[in-house]
Amino acid sequence: MMDAGIEDNSNHDFSGYDVRVTDAAQNGDTFVYVIKSQQISSDMEYRFEREFEDFEWLHHCLLTQEGVTGLHGIIFPPLPAKPGTSLSNSEAKTKKKIESLAMVDDWQMYCRALEEYLHLVTAHPVLVKNPAVHSFLKHREPPIKTKVKKGIFNKLTQAVEELRKEHHKDIDDFFQNERDSNLTLTAFTKAAAEKFLEIVLTEQKIAIACGHFSTALHLGIGQDDDPADYAFAKMCLKLSEVLDTVKKNFEKVAENDLNTLGFNLELHSRFQDAEKEMLFRRTCKLVDVETANKNLGQAKPHKKAAMEDIKKAADKEFDEISGMAKVEIQRYHRERVRAFQKALIELELAATCFCCSSTGWLSLNSHV
Amino acid sequence: MATEREPPPLGDAEQTDFRELEDGDDLFISTASTLESSPTSPEPASLPAEDICANSNGPQPAEISLDDDLEDLFAEATEEVSLDSPEREPILSDEPSPAVTPVTPTALVTPRVEPKTIFVPAMFERSKEELEEEANGDSFDMEIVVSDPEKVGDGMNAYMAYKVTTKTSLTIFNENEFSVKRRFSDFLGLHSKLATKYMHIGYIVPPAPEKSIVGMTKVKVGKEDSSSTEFVEKRRAALERYLERTVKHPTLLHDPDVMQFLESSELPRAVSTQALSGAGILRMVNKAAEAVNKMTIKMNESDAWFEEKQQQFENLDQQLRKLHTSVESLVCHRKELSVNTAAFAKSAAMLGNSEDHTALSRALSQLAEVEEKIDQLHQEQAYADFYLFAELLSDYVRLLTAVKGVFDQRMKTWQKWQDAQAMLQKKREAESKLQFANKPDKLQQAKDEIREWEGKVQQGERDFEQISKTIRKEVGRFEKERVRDFKAVIIKYLESLVQTQQQLIKYWEAFLPEAKAIA
Numbered sequence: 001m002m003d004a005g006i007e008d009n010s011n012h013d014f015s016g017y018d019v020r021v022t023d024a025a026q027n028g029d030t031f032v033y034v035i036k037s038q039q040i041s042s043d044m045e046y047r048f049e050r051e052f053e054d055f056e057w058l059h060h061c062l063l064t065q066e067g068v069t070g071l072h073g074i075i076f077p078p079l080p081a082k083p084g085t086s087l088s089n090s091e092a093k094t095k096k097k098i099e100s101l102a103m104v105d106d107w108q109m110y111c112r113a114l115e116e117y118l119h120l121v122t123a124h125p126v127l128v129k130n131p132a133v134h135s136f137l138k139h140r141e142p143p144i145k146t147k148v149k150k151g152i153f154n155k156l157t158q159a160v161e162e163l164r165k166e167h168h169k170d171i172d173d174f175f176q177n178e179r180d181s182n183l184t185l186t187a188f189t190k191a192a193a194e195k196f197l198e199i200v201l202t203e204q205k206i207a208i209a210c211g212h213f214s215t216a217l218h219l220g221i222g223q224d225d226d227p228a229d230y231a232f233a234k235m236c237l238k239l240s241e242v243l244d245t246v247k248k249n250f251e252k253v254a255e256n257d258l259n260t261l262g263f264n265l266e267l268h269s270r271f272q273d274a275e276k277e278m279l280f281r282r283t284c285k286l287v288d289v290e291t292a293n294k295n296l297g298q299a300k301p302h303k304k305a306a307m308e309d310i311k312k313a314a315d316k317e318f319d320e321i322s323g324m325a326k327v328e329i330q331r332y333h334r335e336r337v338r339a340f341q342k343a344l345i346e347l348e349l350a351a352t353c354f355c356c357s358s359t360g361w362l363s364l365n366s367h368v
Numbered sequence: 369m370a371t372e373r374e375p376p377p378l379g380d381a382e383q384t385d386f387r388e389l390e391d392g393d394d395l396f397i398s399t400a401s402t403l404e405s406s407p408t409s410p411e412p413a414s415l416p417a418e419d420i421c422a423n424s425n426g427p428q429p430a431e432i433s434l435d436d437d438l439e440d441l442f443a444e445a446t447e448e449v450s451l452d453s454p455e456r457e458p459i460l461s462d463e464p465s466p467a468v469t470p471v472t473p474t475a476l477v478t479p480r481v482e483p484k485t486i487f488v489p490a491m492f493e494r495s496k497e498e499l500e501e502e503a504n505g506d507s508f509d510m511e512i513v514v515s516d517p518e519k520v521g522d523g524m525n526a527y528m529a530y531k532v533t534t535k536t537s538l539t540i541f542n543e544n545e546f547s548v549k550r551r552f553s554d555f556l557g558l559h560s561k562l563a564t565k566y567m568h569i570g571y572i573v574p575p576a577p578e579k580s581i582v583g584m585t586k587v588k589v590g591k592e593d594s595s596s597t598e599f600v601e602k603r604r605a606a607l608e609r610y611l612e613r614t615v616k617h618p619t620l621l622h623d624p625d626v627m628q629f630l631e632s633s634e635l636p637r638a639v640s641t642q643a644l645s646g647a648g649i650l651r652m653v654n655k656a657a658e659a660v661n662k663m664t665i666k667m668n669e670s671d672a673w674f675e676e677k678q679q680q681f682e683n684l685d686q687q688l689r690k691l692h693t694s695v696e697s698l699v700c701h702r703k704e705l706s707v708n709t710a711a712f713a714k715s716a717a718m719l720g721n722s723e724d725h726t727a728l729s730r731a732l733s734q735l736a737e738v739e740e741k742i743d744q745l746h747q748e749q750a751y752a753d754f755y756l757f758a759e760l761l762s763d764y765v766r767l768l769t770a771v772k773g774v775f776d777q778r779m780k781t782w783q784k785w786q787d788a789q790a791m792l793q794k795k796r797e798a799e800s801k802l803q804f805a806n807k808p809d810k811l812q813q814a815k816d817e818i819r820e821w822e823g824k825v826q827q828g829e830r831d832f833e834q835i836s837k838t839i840r841k842e843v844g845r846f847e848k849e850r851v852r853d854f855k856a857v858i859i860k861y862l863e864s865l866v867q868t869q870q871q872l873i874k875y876w877e878a879f880l881p882e883a884k885a886i887a
Contacts, residue, residue, distance in 0.1 A: 192712065242862060
């Protein structure tokens with residue numbers, strides 16, 4: 001275990017990483033993901049395996065790291081949901097709702113989601129400095145994990161407080177607007193992601209049905225002596241060929257859709273949640289500030305100093321959070337729009353290119 | 369076979385048939401009433417003379433009698449075609465001998481009084497060939513369109529009336545273009561009549577579209593949703609195909625019932641086609657009886673062609689059914705895709721609306737539009753190809769039932785012939801017994817009966833040969849049509865595939881500038 005760099009932050013090279021999640025393999029009950037990482041500045045390439053728990057640990061470390069001003073103002077890149085016990089999706093296909101990317105029949109997609117998570121983490125100017133990141137990305141052995149403590153980020157406690165605090169009016173218009181728009185955008189992004197993934201599923205179903213049809217056309221092709229049967233058989237074979245192409249067409253289209261817009265929408269619906277959490281944390285802090293002010297106002301003289309200190313601390317934290325949050329929000333929107341554009345362009349290009357090639361094939365081969 | 373040439377024995381045979389039928393009370397019942405429309409109809413009457421139209425040029429003659437030319441060709445037919453010979457297409461498609469001209473009313477000999485019915489198919493052979501030549505040549509010009517479904521009436525007594533428009537240049541019709549209003553039971557009635565007239569002599573009568581109590585009830589009740597409009601559209605298309613198939617058949621085209629159906633503005637209501645009427649119940653009972661009968665007929669097949677063909681059609685039936693299932697599931701998924709695409713288009717639009725970044729918002733709205741258009745495209749294609757394919761397949765599955773029915777009719781004809789032979793044998797035995805008993809008057813009666821049954825045996829044999837010949841021809845026609853129909857649908861599908869892809873390219877290319885303009 002090369003732990004040379006773990007204690008001393010100053011030894012670390014904070015340049016970017018090139019990370020690939022290349023493979024997923026089943027190891028008993030769990031899945032391991034094969035990761036290749038290389039720091040841009042050096043030539044060293046690391047190759048190791050990680051389980052989903054390692055990702056969770058990393059995430060936890062990021063959320064609870066110390067010594068970072070305005071930590072709670074950071075929009076943490078969202079971790080993909082935990083995959084089911086098996087990556088086979090026959091059950092998922094019968095379900096109406098697509099709850100996570102893991103359900104769509106593609107472990108490659110899931111690997112890509114994990115990869116994207118690591119990209120986002122290493123691209124974040126603050127998060128990349130966390131030693132846990134380096135521990136994750138450079139060391140062969142997975143990091144030592146302690147039991148993940150459920151802190152303020154525990155969704156359960158949040159749910160209770162949410163109802164009370166979420167609608168707490170903000171003192172800053174910028175943030176109030178952001179909270180409002182986040183609410184609507186989150187809902188719509190989720191809906192769009194869901195519907196789009198359903199399209200992908202249906203496209204896959206059509207591909208399978210085309211395959212069945214194509215196979216069925218091969219049945220009964222046997223006797224060639226009867227001229228009518230022979231002509232019929234020839235037609236069936238031709239149609240079968242065409243259907244095979246149609247099938248590949250749909251498979252490609254589904255894959256393409258998934259890789260571009262599907263991936264993007266799914267990621268951003270999770271990201272919207274992450275932003276929402278950040279804004280909520282800030283709102284909670286706001287409530288703390290206002291409570292502290294109130295307490296200060298109501299405090300008895302001998303407690304006044306203590307209250308004053310609390311108030312000052314709360315104010316300071318709140319300002320730090322707000323400062324970080326503002327930067328994060330702007331950065332987030334920029335990135336979001338850019339990613340969306342990329343996804344839409346890729347979607348369009350692949351669709352056009354594919355349509356062109358299949359039109360060409362069909363025109364050449366349409367003679368029955 | 370010399371006896372064949374003399375009208376009287378024929379006449380007698382016909383007469384006896386006629387009488388027999390009258391006794392059996394089968395003959396003059398309007399075919400729509402108690403006779404079922406399925407291929408396994410009970411022993412129906414031979415063709416009422418009034419309904420036969422044997423020529424292509426004039427209005428239907430009231431009665432048709434054999435005249436000398438026709439006797440000749442009839443004999444020719446029976447002499448040359450035997451059961452053991454392989455399908456003798458060349459004979460059947462020979463050029464009609466110059467002596468035989470299409471039977472026109474003016475060529476008719478004074479109608480005989482007794483034989484009200486004649487052995488029609490022989491005559492049909494020749495004139496039918498000519499009709500076929502006409503049909504295959506440039507002069508066959510007939511276009512039938514079923515359109516404008518209209519709901520007539522209210523509540524459970526309501527029905528859909530369809531407009532049937534015929535455009536033709538054939539001279540058997542009074543005008544070149546005419547249209548009538550018909551309801552679904554009229555179509556069923558037509559089919560019922562045709563089946564009764566033609567199936568038992570071996571013609572493959574195209575089956576009418578199926579009833580659907582559920583579908584019709586929805587329409588009657590007035591549900592104006594997409595499933596009932598779809599149902600009506602499906603039915604309209606099926607009725608159109610049914611009529612097209614029927615008139616493509618050269619014999620059926622000239623049938624007076626068909627012509628009346630297409631031309632006359634008023635049609636007697638075919639009541640007995642209702643599912644739950646008395647006639648309907650009778651039909652079901654008859655069907656059951658038929659099924660039992662079929663199982664007990666064991667025929668000595670002397671012609672391997674028929675056995676092979678039956679097997680072949682069995683295989684084809686299986687294949688078509690499997691294909692139909694596959695296609696149906698494809699159609700279903702296509703519809704699902706269309707629904708999903710529409711839903712996504714809506715949410716993309718909403719997302720676009722709530723987006724602050726204007727360029728992204730516009731791009732998303734554009735995306736929503738593209739997806740909507742794609743949805744339309746999916747719907748059209750789902751209808752245009754797979755749906756049509758599915759309908760064609762189910763048409764053919766039903767047609768194959770009609771084909772099987774015709775083969776069954778042949779078996780029944782054979783059975784009738786055998787029964788006649790058995791009866792003749794009995795009569796002969798009875799006669800020889802009577803000879804010993806020396807009762808002269810009864811002896812005479814016995815001799816008469818023997819002659820009667822000899823005639824029937826001959827008739828039975830002729831019927832059997834005739835039906836075999838007809839079936840061979842019909843099967844040939846069916847095969848050609850099958851290939852043609854499927855080819856047409858497949859070509860259409862391929863064309864629409866190409867078109868769809870090209871259209872998709874256009875939509876996506878229009879979207880690209882919007883996507884690029886985001887950042």
